[in-house]
Structure formats: structure tokens, C-alpha cells
Amino acid sequence: xxxxxxxxxxxxxxxxxxxRRSVLAxxxxxxxxxAAGCTRVASASGKNGGDLLERLRAQxxxxxxxxxxxxxxxxxxxxxxxxxxxxxxxxxxERLGVGRVQPVPTEFGSLIPGLKSxxxxxxxxxxxxxxxxCEQVIFADPDYQMPDAFIVPKGNPLGLRTYADALRxxxxxxxxxxxxxxxxxxxxxxxxxxLVIVPDQVAGLNAVESGRVDLFAATAVTARLVARGxxxxxxxxxxxxxxxxxxxxxxxxxxxxxxxxxxxxxFNAELHKLRRSGELYRIVxxxxxxxxxxxxxxxxxxxx
Numbered sequence: 001x002x003x004x005x006x007x008x009x010x011x012x013x014x015x016x017x018x019x020r021r022s023v024l025a026x027x028x029x030x031x032x033x034x035a036a037g038c039t040r041v042a043s044a045s046g047k048n049g050g051d052l053l054e055r056l057r058a059q060x061x062x063x064x065x066x067x068x069x070x071x072x073x074x075x076x077x078x079x080x081x082x083x084x085x086x087x088x089x090x091x092x093x094e095r096l097g098v099g100r101v102q103p104v105p106t107e108f109g110s111l112i113p114g115l116k117s118x119x120x121x122x123x124x125x126x127x128x129x130x131x132x133x134c135e136q137v138i139f140a141d142p143d144y145q146m147p148d149a150f151i152v153p154k155g156n157p158l159g160l161r162t163y164a165d166a167l168r169x170x171x172x173x174x175x176x177x178x179x180x181x182x183x184x185x186x187x188x189x190x191x192x193x194x195l196v197i198v199p200d201q202v203a204g205l206n207a208v209e210s211g212r213v214d215l216f217a218a219t220a221v222t223a224r225l226v227a228r229g230x231x232x233x234x235x236x237x238x239x240x241x242x243x244x245x246x247x248x249x250x251x252x253x254x255x256x257x258x259x260x261x262x263x264x265x266x267f268n269a270e271l272h273k274l275r276r277s278g279e280l281y282r283i284v285x286x287x288x289x290x291x292x293x294x295x296x297x298x299x300x301x302x303x304x
Contacts (some may be wrong), residue, residue: 049262052121053096056263061100062093064124065115067108069176070201071225071287072126072252075103084287085124085254088143091283092270107199108178112136115257122263123255126219128180134303138258140268142251142302143280145295147238148181149223151208151216154234160215162239163188171214174198174207180250181217184241201226208233221288251297 056062064086066073073083081103090101104120111123115137128146129139152160158169166173167189174196175181186192196213198204204216209232218226220238227235240247256264274280281294 049265050257050260051262052257052260053263053266056093056121057097060098061102062089062098062122063102063104063120064089064122065111065120066103066105067111067125068105068200069108069125069222071221071289073103073124075105083124083126084144084284084289085126085252087283087287088271088274088280089122089124089254091274091279092267095270095273096266108176112255115255118257122267126252127255128250129253129299129302130180131302131304133255134299136258137255138261138264139253139255139299139303140264140271141299142253142295142297143271143275144284144289144293145249145251145297146219146221146293147240147249148184148217149220149238150236151205151218151223151227151233152214152236153208153211154230154232156234156236158214161236163190163217163241166190166215169214172196172212173215173217174204174213175217176200176204179218181219181241184243184248185217187241187243205230205233221293225288249297251295251302253299 064073064081066081066083066086068074071084073085076082081101086101086103093101104114106114106119108125111125111127112133114120115123123137126144127133129142133139150160152158158171160166160169160171163185165171173185173190175185175198177197177199182192182195182197185195196207198207198216201216201218201222204218205226207213208216209230216223223235227233240249242248254267256267271280274283281289281291
């Protein structure tokens with residue numbers, strides 16, 4: 001997951017048919033909730049680490065920027081906010097004295113601009129911590145680490161297990177808008193404008209099932225969940241991508257405006273308590289996360 005890489009990347013529009021009905025229902029609910037969450041939040045003072053935490057406690061609600069991506073943050077078939085990041089946010093903010101969370105849906109590439117323009121208070125979308133993003137926002141420490149995986153046709157006929165395999169076999173690669181997998185594929189030798197960029201993981205699954213692409217690159221947990229139940233596609237084993245010739249383990253975290261260091265630090269303190277107690281893993285486990293995806297990485301390490 002990374003900022004979109006420019007206008008040269010080929011884009012496939014999502015088709016009307018959705019393979020995973022539960023994902024469809026969640027994505028369909030975004031419009032209605034987006035209308036309710038489009039009002040801007042009040043601006044922070046920016047002094048002494050910001051006063052947003054105090055104002056959130058007074059309001060009793062925090063607005064979460066989400067991108068409708070399973071399993072990180074989405075609206076379920078009942079129209080309820082859920083996902084790894086929102087459920088973790090509920091636990092942390094309750095401990096901080098903020099009893100309610102409100103989703104503000106947007107596209108992944110609009111999360112940082114939306115945060116900076118005060119469309120919402122926090123990004124709760126499993127966003128990878130990268131040096132480029134660290135120049136725009138501040139991150140809590142990662143709540144998970146994640147390798148990549150592919151969605152491929154059933155039986156994986158081309159034997160695609162890494163980006164090097166895909167490049168060697170001239171495989172047509174798709175990935176999602178703003179995904180870090182764009183960079184991973186480019187690092188392996190693909191040109192940006194040779195990648196097929198789709199709006200979401202459902203469109204990626206559809207592209208593989210229809211034979212328009214040979215693989216869809218995503219996080220390992222996304223690939224596992226989206227391919228599950230498909231009669232025509234499956235997910236590969238997780239693998240660590242190479243960046244600058246070295247294995248690159250990504251970590252996802254909550255993002256805050258740079259002025260709100262007090263809120264970020266308070267969030268971090270509660271997050272670390274949840275990690276030490278094992279509660280963090282209990283919260284994220286239902287969304288397909290395993291103990292292998294738990295991490296002690298810090299935002300400082302990943303910001304570089």
C-alpha cells in the first residue's frame with residue numbers, strides 16, 4: 001500500500017459482478033456512510049502536541065478514515081464498521097476515554113490528503129509505514145507486519161511464488177490502487193505502466209478468475225481471505241519481497257496529523273499495553289491474522 005504511482009499505470013474499472021458477496025455488501029455501504037461522515041473535523045491548535053485528544057474525549061467520538069479493504073477496515077454486510085484497524089481503534093480509544101468511533105470511507109490514495117485536510121481524525125486502514133509517508137504524517141508503532149502473496153488461477157499453472165517468478169515467466173501482474181505491491185513489482189524489474197491497477201481486491205480476484213491477468217499481488221492476509229471460497233483462484237504461500245536487494249518486511253499502523261503528537265503518544269501507550277497482554281492478537285485474529293504477523297517493529301525503524 002503506497003501512494004498511487006502516477007497516471008501511466010493502466011487501470012481496470014471494477015465490474016458489476018462481485019465474487020465475494022460479503023465484500024460487495026460492505027463496499028456498497030460506503031456511499032451511505034460517507035455522506036454521514038464528510039463533515040470536516042475541527043482544526044487542532046498544533047501547540048504543545050495538539051489538543052485533539054481532549055476534544056475527542058469531550059465529543060465522545062473519533063472519526064476514522066477507512067478505505068473499504070478487507071480485512072483492514074471496511075463496512076460489513078450489516079452496514080457495520082469492522083476490520084483489524086477499526087476493532088483495534090475501538091479498544092484503544094475506549095481506554096483513552098473516547099467511547100465511539102465513526103467511519104469516514106474514502107479511497108486508499110485519499111487517506112493521507114483526507115487526514116491532512118481534517119476530513120477525519122485518524123487513518124485506521126492498516127496503512128504501511130514508509131519513509132515517504134513519514135514526511136506527511138506521524139505513525140503509531142505498527143500493530144502488524146506483513147509479507148506479500150499472490151492470488152493466482154487454481155493450481156497455480158505458471159508456478160508463480162515470487163515477483164522474480166512472475167518476471168521470468170512474463171506474467172501479467174495486477175495489484176490495487178496505492179498498494180505497496182506496486183513498488184515491490186517495480187523493484188523486481190516490472191515497469192510501472194506494465195502493471196494493471198484495479199480499485200480493490202474484489203476487482204483483483206475477478207481479473208484473475210477471468211484470465212485478464214496472471215496474478216493479483218496483495219498482502220498475505222488479503223490474498224488468503226479474498227481467494228478463500230473461489231472455485232477458480234487460490235492464494236500462494238506468503239513471501240517477503242526484495243527492496244533495494246534486501247528482504248523488506250512491511251508494518252501497518254495508525255496515522256495522525258503531525259501536530260497531534262500527544263494523541264499519537266497516548267495511542268501508542270495503550271497499543272503497547274494491548275500487545276503485552278495478548279489482547280491485540282485476540283482482537284485481530286478473527287480477521288485472518290496469525291501470530292507470525294504480530295510484530296515489535298517501531299515506526300522509527302520503518303520511517304528510516
